[in-house]
Amino acid sequence: MEERSSSGYAWWVAIISTIGSLTVFSTMTSYSMASPQLAKALGSTASAVMFGETVRMIFWVVGLIVGGAVIGKIGVKKTVLLAMACLLVPQFLFPYIGDYTLLLVLKAIQGFASMAWPAFVVATMGWVRGKQIGLASGIFLGGSLAGGGIGGVIVGYVIPAMGWQASFWVLGLISLVVTGIWYVTVKIAPAQVPEGPAVTKEEPATGPSPFSKMLRMPETWLLSLIMLGSTWMLFGLLSTLPLYGARLGYDVTKVGNLMTAVSIGYIIAALIGGSISDVFATKMKNQLKGRSMTMAVGYIIAIVGAILLPFLAPVSFGAFYLVALLSAFGNSWPQAAFWAVPSVAYTPDVEAAGTGFVGGIGNISDPISPLVIGTILGGAGLWNMGWWTCAIASAVALLASLALAARGKPDAS
Numbered sequence: 001m002e003e004r005s006s007s008g009y010a011w012w013v014a015i016i017s018t019i020g021s022l023t024v025f026s027t028m029t030s031y032s033m034a035s036p037q038l039a040k041a042l043g044s045t046a047s048a049v050m051f052g053e054t055v056r057m058i059f060w061v062v063g064l065i066v067g068g069a070v071i072g073k074i075g076v077k078k079t080v081l082l083a084m085a086c087l088l089v090p091q092f093l094f095p096y097i098g099d100y101t102l103l104l105v106l107k108a109i110q111g112f113a114s115m116a117w118p119a120f121v122v123a124t125m126g127w128v129r130g131k132q133i134g135l136a137s138g139i140f141l142g143g144s145l146a147g148g149g150i151g152g153v154i155v156g157y158v159i160p161a162m163g164w165q166a167s168f169w170v171l172g173l174i175s176l177v178v179t180g181i182w183y184v185t186v187k188i189a190p191a192q193v194p195e196g197p198a199v200t201k202e203e204p205a206t207g208p209s210p211f212s213k214m215l216r217m218p219e220t221w222l223l224s225l226i227m228l229g230s231t232w233m234l235f236g237l238l239s240t241l242p243l244y245g246a247r248l249g250y251d252v253t254k255v256g257n258l259m260t261a262v263s264i265g266y267i268i269a270a271l272i273g274g275s276i277s278d279v280f281a282t283k284m285k286n287q288l289k290g291r292s293m294t295m296a297v298g299y300i301i302a303i304v305g306a307i308l309l310p311f312l313a314p315v316s317f318g319a320f321y322l323v324a325l326l327s328a329f330g331n332s333w334p335q336a337a338f339w340a341v342p343s344v345a346y347t348p349d350v351e352a353a354g355t356g357f358v359g360g361i362g363n364i365s366d367p368i369s370p371l372v373i374g375t376i377l378g379g380a381g382l383w384n385m386g387w388w389t390c391a392i393a394s395a396v397a398l399l400a401s402l403a404l405a406a407r408g409k410p411d412a413s
Helices: 002-006 008-033 035-042 046-074 076-096 100-127 130-162 164-185 210-215 218-247 252-284 287-312 317-338 348-362 368-377 383-406
Strands: none
Touching: 008 035, 008 046, 008 076, 008 100, 008 130, 008 164, 035 046, 035 076, 035 100, 046 076, 046 100, 046 210, 046 348, 076 100, 076 164, 100 130, 100 348, 130 164, 130 252, 130 317, 210 348, 218 252, 218 287, 218 317, 218 348, 218 368, 218 383, 252 287, 252 317, 287 317, 287 383, 317 383, 368 383
16 A cells, blocks of 8 residues: 555656646636627627536536446546546537527536546545545645636636637647546556455445445545535635625725635645645544544634634735635635545445545535525625625534544554
8 A cells, every 4th residue: 555655656647637637627717718709609698608607517516426426337537538528529619609508508518527526536546545645635626726727827818819719729628638648647546455344346246336335324424514514615715705805895906816815725725734634644543533633623724714704804905815815725624635535434346436426415505605605695785694604514514524533443554
């Protein structure tokens, strides 16, 4: 196990899988940035075109839920190819379509690109094991989240120089090349023998399926609650923080600068949180307990940030920036440790199904959180209550993390 976790090839798989996930998020960016031109080409409105993003988010959740089952049917590598086809076929067609209904259909198809997420996680964690999976998880999360910003920078240069249609092609081609490199260079690690009662190849065919077994495990539902608490605050910050800043009277430049605090907080915490989970897991000699306790620490920081946000944001822009940074930091920290947990919470036969399922259930809040925080509560002037829902969601995730830690058994010596 130690040789695999420390090998150069293991880290190559982690890095190229992270870049693959990054390209998924960066490719999505071109859609929102080119929405005004796309709306004009369709004879529609930018808001109607952006409704396609809501459609994509709905099917993104579905793709995560079924992703693990798809991996079980066709394997990790074919799942990545299928997911990337769902991403890139619509990507290359968007500049040329002339029908709004077709646009929504293509956005629904593109949502299934989320199947790549559990596949990339399983591919990475199959090689990077033991004491280093937290760092690998942090790199994966931080790199993936950086994709949106990187895509935005690329598109910001491409549209003025080459036109809005070219923005779809440039990011699409980058993703296509990275997918090709990933497919050619990545081998899927053989399943490792779990540290508890193993599920062997001799298990009768009449036994429960991996998906069915996963649904019966308490770990599945605790992990789902943990991820729900994270995504509620994640999409609350990403989607509604700019609106909140504008409501407080900060100009466009300051609101734009404010989002750099969120990006910095997410990336730094992803690397630190993942590494700290490795330390906790080693010192406690208990992978599941150590990584669950790491998540609990992050949620405490997130709760503090969410409670302070409505009090400090109106004071000054500097105070707003710092509390936004703190909130993003606390929200990202447990997510970095989270993606290392399925590989230690599940036996190899259910790891893929569990990784996809908990990710999908945990992302149900993606379209709901901005609606509740920004539209319903924020629209009624109840921003304090909106941010406090993030504190409540993080508190639920904190309790679930502690419950998961209590289920951990000492690692085999």
